[in-house]
Amino acid sequence: MSFNRIAVYAHRGWASSAIVKALISSGAPVKVLYRPGSDVSNLPSSVATTEVDLENQSQLVNALQDVDIVASLVGHDGVQKQHAFVKAIPKTNVKLFVPSDLGLRVSDEYDLRVPVSKAKYEVEKAAKDAGIPTTVVLVGSLAESTFSIGIMGIDYPGNRIIFTGDSENQELNICTRNYVAAAYASIFARTPPAQLAGRAIGISEIKATGREIAEVLKKKHGKEPQIFRHSLEKTDQEIDHCIQTGSRLSLSWYCRKAWGNGTLVKGVGEDIWEVEGYKNASLEDLLLSGKLEPYRNVAPEARAAFMAAFKE
Ligand SMILES: NC(=O)c1ccc[n+]([C@@H]2O[C@H](COP(=O)([O-])OP(=O)(O)OC[C@H]3O[C@@H](n4cnc5c(N)ncnc54)[C@H](OP(=O)(O)O)[C@@H]3O)[C@@H](O)[C@H]2O)c1
Structure with missing residues (x-):
């Protein structure tokens, strides 16, 4: 299989920079649109680079x-x-669009x-409605944010966990940033675009229930984690409140709810891509052997809000 010629937009982000690095290392010809x-x-x-103002259609085409x-x-x-x-892709010979x-x-x-979920959904729907072959990559929850900032109700340094709904028994689908980057290279470097079109490709490095995560926290700290419980009704109220007040924390509450009612793993789907030759990290690697890499800097208000949620 020959390489695909890949154009990447938004190359400097926390997740995106690692993905771009992996795509470049794959040997595929990469053009960065910035x-x-x-x-x-x-x-x-x-690496080829081209400045593009997305509001300038002819430049983009x-x-x-x-x-x-x-x-x-x-x-x-x-x-x-x-x-x-x-708007631009139908005027080109691009064979596949992979929105963020x-x-x-x-x-x-x-x-x-x-x-943000609505905005992503609308882009994906518009692409499909325009007849553009489209693929999305679904990861569930990134390990570095999941364990570092309290976004999912896990306070790894503080040995605390919130069980939302049935998240004690429901699985979380977790991928490290490195795994996502390796998956992008594995999926897009050489696979013929026609084999990818129309797919929602899930990737899954680790699956763990809340109870399994609590057990690893116990091993790490040598004592039981402090456990809090939130009902799904509470998460709905929090989502409503965030939406009314324009708070971005609605995504965090939404993801906790999806974990707690079992839809998070379902949301990653059944079309799971195995990254050949990659040694998946385990929860123990990340939380006991110090292999968890840092997440980006998060606004202090957001971090404080995540920490403030550790109560009944
Ligand atoms: N499931 C999870 O747990 C999880 C966690 C993290 C991220 N994600 C997803 O991963 C994707 C990439 O995330 P990321 O963390 O890499 O994103 P990011 O760091 O927030 O931003 C990525 C890039 O987007 C560009 N950008 C930012 N704001 C822009 C704007 N207003 N207009 C045009 N370009 C803009 C910037 O490009 P320049 O480099 O040109 O400045 C930036 O480097 C997103 O879809 C995000 O939702 C998922």
């Missing part, structure tokens, strides 16, 4: 010549801007109240 004001000086000189796959890895603030790709997702399948109207 927005005005971004910086490409850290990229190897072998030109930049997408000689490209097989467009992978957008844009962060939350730029999700809606990806509609520019949906890296979450879980959400299509239920109630769950689509979470603004």
Whole structure:
């Protein structure tokens, strides 16, 4: 199988930078499309780079010549801007669009109240409606955020865990950033785009129930973790409150709810891609052997809000 020519948009993010590095290392020809004001000086000189203003359609169409796959890895603030790709791709020979997702399948109207989930869903739907072959990659929960900042109700340094609904017995689908990066390279470097089109590809490095995570916390700290319990009704109230007040924390409450009612693993789907030759990390590797890598800097208010949730 020959390499696909891959254009990547949004290369400097926390998850995206690792993915771009892995795609470059795969040997596939990578072209980085960067927005005005971004910086490409850290990229190897072998990587093609093109400045693109997504609001300039003709510039975007030109930049997408000689490209097989467009992978957008844009962060939350730029999700809606990806509609520019949906407009441009039909005027090119691009064979596959991979919008920025890296979450879980959400299509239920109630769950689509979470603004970023809705924005991602609308881009993916618009691409499909435009007849663009589209693939999304679904990861569930990133290990580094899951264990470092309390976003899922796990306080690993503080030895505390919140069981939401039935999350004590339900599994969380967890991937490290390195695993996601390796998966992108494994999926997109050489697979013929026609074999990927129309798929929601799940990846899964670790699956663990809340109880299993609590057991590893106990091993780490030498004593039982402090356990709190939240009902699914409480998470609904919190989601409603966040939406009314415009708080971005709705996503955190939504993900906890999805863990607690079993839809998180379902949301990663059944089309699971195995990353050949990759040695998956285990919970013990991450939490007991110090292999958990740091997450990005998170706004102190968000961190404080996650920590404040550790109460009944
Ligand atoms: N499931 C999970 O637990 C989890 C965790 C983390 C991330 N994710 C997902 O992974 C994807 C990538 O995340 P990330 O952490 O790499 O994102 P990020 O760090 O927030 O941002 C990635 C890049 O997006 C570009 N960008 C940001 N705001 C923009 C705007 N308003 N307009 C245009 N471009 C903008 C920037 O590009 P430049 O480099 O050009 O500045 C930035 O480097 C997202 O879909 C995110 O939701 C999922």
